[in-house]
Amino acid sequence: MILNRRRVLCWILASVTLLLVIVSIARTTQDRRIQSGQNDVRKLHDQSDVAKHLRSNDRQTEYIDKHGMHVVVGKYIGSSLQQVTPNFTWSELNANAFDPDENAGAGGEPLYLQRADEIRAKRLWHINKFNIVASDKIPLNRSLQDVRKQSCQSKNYDVKTLPPASVVIVFHNEAWSTLLRTVHSVLNRSPRVLIKEIILVDDYSNRTFLQRPLEEHLVKLSVPTSVLRMTQRSGLIKARLKGAAEATGEALVFLDAHCEVTPGWLEPLLHRIAESRTAIVSPVIDIINDETFAYTKSFSLHWGAFNWGLHFRWFTMSADVLEDFKHDNTRPYRTPVMAGGLFAIDRQQFFHLGAYDDNMEIWGGENLELSFRAWQCGASVEIAPCSRVGHIFRKASPYTFPGGVGAVLHANLARVALVWMDDWSQFFFKVNPLAAKAAEEQDVSKRRDLRRRLQCKDFAWYLDHVWPEHFFPAPDRRLGLLRHQSSALCIQRPARVSETSNQPSGSASLDVCTHGFFVSQLLVQTPEGYLMADESVCLDSPLAAEQQDAAVRFQACAENRRQKWSLDDDSGQVMHVESGKCLSHPAEGTSDAVVLQVCRSAPEQKWTFEVREWKNNMT
Numbered sequence: 001m002i003l004n005r006r007r008v009l010c011w012i013l014a015s016v017t018l019l020l021v022i023v024s025i026a027r028t029t030q031d032r033r034i035q036s037g038q039n040d041v042r043k044l045h046d047q048s049d050v051a052k053h054l055r056s057n058d059r060q061t062e063y064i065d066k067h068g069m070h071v072v073v074g075k076y077i078g079s080s081l082q083q084v085t086p087n088f089t090w091s092e093l094n095a096n097a098f099d100p101d102e103n104a105g106a107g108g109e110p111l112y113l114q115r116a117d118e119i120r121a122k123r124l125w126h127i128n129k130f131n132i133v134a135s136d137k138i139p140l141n142r143s144l145q146d147v148r149k150q151s152c153q154s155k156n157y158d159v160k161t162l163p164p165a166s167v168v169i170v171f172h173n174e175a176w177s178t179l180l181r182t183v184h185s186v187l188n189r190s191p192r193v194l195i196k197e198i199i200l201v202d203d204y205s206n207r208t209f210l211q212r213p214l215e216e217h218l219v220k221l222s223v224p225t226s227v228l229r230m231t232q233r234s235g236l237i238k239a240r241l242k243g244a245a246e247a248t249g250e251a252l253v254f255l256d257a258h259c260e261v262t263p264g265w266l267e268p269l270l271h272r273i274a275e276s277r278t279a280i281v282s283p284v285i286d287i288i289n290d291e292t293f294a295y296t297k298s299f300s301l302h303w304g305a306f307n308w309g310l311h312f313r314w315f316t317m318s319a320d321v322l323e324d325f326k327h328d329n330t331r332p333y334r335t336p337v338m339a340g341g342l343f344a345i346d347r348q349q350f351f352h353l354g355a356y357d358d359n360m361e362i363w364g365g366e367n368l369e370l371s372f373r374a375w376q377c378g379a380s381v382e383i384a385p386c387s388r389v390g391h392i393f394r395k396a397s398p399y400t401f402p403g404g405v406g407a408v409l410h411a412n413l414a415r416v417a418l419v420w421m422d423d424w425s426q427f428f429f430k431v432n433p434l435a436a437k438a439a440e441e442q443d444v445s446k447r448r449d450l451r452r453r454l455q456c457k458d459f460a461w462y463l464d465h466v467w468p469e470h471f472f473p474a475p476d477r478r479l480g481l482l483r484h485q486s487s488a489l490c491i492q493r494p495a496r497v498s499e500t501s502n503q504p505s506g507s508a509s510l511d512v513c514t515h516g517f518f519v520s521q522l523l524v525q526t527p528e529g530y531l532m533a534d535e536s537v538c539l540d541s542p543l544a545a546e547q548q549d550a551a552v553r554f555q556a557c558a559e560n561r562r563q564k565w566s567l568d569d570d571s572g573q574v575m576h577v578e579s580g581k582c583l584s585h586p587a588e589g590t591s592d593a594v595v596l597q598v599c600r601s602a603p604e605q606k607w608t609f610e611v612r613e614w615k616n617n618m619t
């Protein structure tokens with residue numbers, strides 16, 4: 001019982017702990033990886049090469065960019081369940097130990113602590129789940145490098161024609177130094193005429209330094225800055241709604257409370273809104289290291305999407321968006337969904353579209369809800385590659401969630417599915433029984449009314465037009481398991497094992513076939529011949545052209561011919577289109593469970609696609 005509950009908790013935490021694809025850059029030329037990657041560096045002269053590298057390499061989570069920087073795409077997995085969080089005294093929690101050294105962290109350089117500080121930092125880490133001791137040594141006005149591409153830096157904006165913005169920042173027990181570095185970076189790096197005001201919304205913090213001392217600091221600033229206080233713990237969504245309701249700027253810019261904006265961050269966002277009032281625009285989100293506060297650049301060439309569990313993911317952008325991007329790498333490009341923490345929107349448009357679902361609690365799923373709503377109701381969701389904002393990604397959440405983090409997230413996601421996803425909500429609930437359970441208690445009638453009032457398009461339209469490369473089932477696709485007939489084993493996708501793997505690439509394995517909707521064995525067969533699994537990985541055989549008995553793997557879906565398969569339901573053969581060879585489970589002679597071999601009529605090559613109904617039989 002207890003073990004079970006712990007397993008559920010672990011699962012919930014792992015799934016909650018985000019989004020976060022992160023990137024780190026090794027600039028040092030002595031870095032061996034870079035030296036060994038010299039050839040790669042020369043090869044990767046333009047963006048398309050980088051993309052190819054991302055798509056074809058075994059280690060699809062890394063690449064060397066054209067400046068020779070090693071870029072790693074990784075993912076944070078929450079580990080707070082293993083950590084023992086110490087109890088803090090009242091004075092520890094309420095101490096504001098901000099005491100900056102003049103040049104600490106200048107230019108976004110990392111700050112390494114002295115030995116003596118390290119021990120203290122380890123203990124205090126748990127208050128915010130980042131290195132507060134390092135943060136407190138870095139000035140509020142520290143400089144950051146201009147990390148924009150040349151083409152972005154040379155762009156000029158006529159600021160007088162851009163809509164002034166209200167910057168809305170929600171916080172809950174945020175550290176003084178990170179909260180105010182967010183505010184000061186906005187003041188320092190935004191044209192004054194473009195900032196109408198800064199609105200901080202305090203989601204019921206109880207730290208003493210966030211009360212009077214904060215207000216006394218804010219009145220001294222050069223821009224009108226106010227604090228609104230929630231009278232009970234309300235969560236990000238309700239707090240943002242309160243901030244937006246008070247805002248008077250033509251545009252709204254939402255920021256997390258632990259960000260630092262970089263030079264030129266604001267103009268591209270507002271310029272896009274001036275151009276298209278229905279555009280919701282996010283910056284590129286760079287990484288502020290949670291240990292050293294180093295500013296590291298994140299990749300381009302990715303967009304935001306989601307997996308079968310409706311968890312946000314960064315995936316390589318589609319081929320046609322990449323094509324546009326190559327023509328002009330300064331223009332905002334579309335994305336199926338936004339990450340959610342940082343974005344700009346026309347204020348009237350925000351309310352016209354229905355703001356946020358105020359029945360969503362605390363955090364989670366609201367970014368999908370807004371993204372689906374925007375696209376389906378005539379707006380757009382975009383990323384402005386010339387706008388770059390750093391954000392501290394944490395490995396665990398420092399906050400308590402009233403009601404429990406899992407319950408909150410499942411209920412929020414259930415609302416998203418019930419209102420916006422039509423038939424696909426049934427698929428979501430089949431693979432996510434906890435959300436199905438949560439759905440029983442949700443009343444979404446008000447949001448469905450909104451959808452009708454705005455005459456929004458359906459989810460089929462969204463998938464077809466906004467994300468045709470998606471890996472969900474569809475009316476012209478089959479969902480099911482690929483069963484090897486004589487062994488009665490099924491093809492299985494590797495699990496997401498390492499903390500740095502965004503997409504679980506690796507050998508296709510065979511395992512006992514499962515009943516129901518076990519995600520690792522479910523495949524979507526498309527009319528083009530792709531066999532897609534969750535997390536946007538496809539059945540592939542990278543060495544099919546070069547090797548006998550080439551291994552069969554799951555690799556990031558790449559819309560290429562090498563990932564096409566032709567299934568013959570009568571003969572049971574599954575042919576790899578490019579090589580003309582057949583999917584085989586040899587009895588012996590190879591260490592790989594599944595390989596490609598010359599097609600022949602043999603039990604090794606007989607498979608059944610066992611269909612699973614992803615919709616209820618209601619229609």
Ligand SMILES: [Mn+2]
Pocket residue numbers: 256257258341391392
């Ligand atoms: Mn955040």
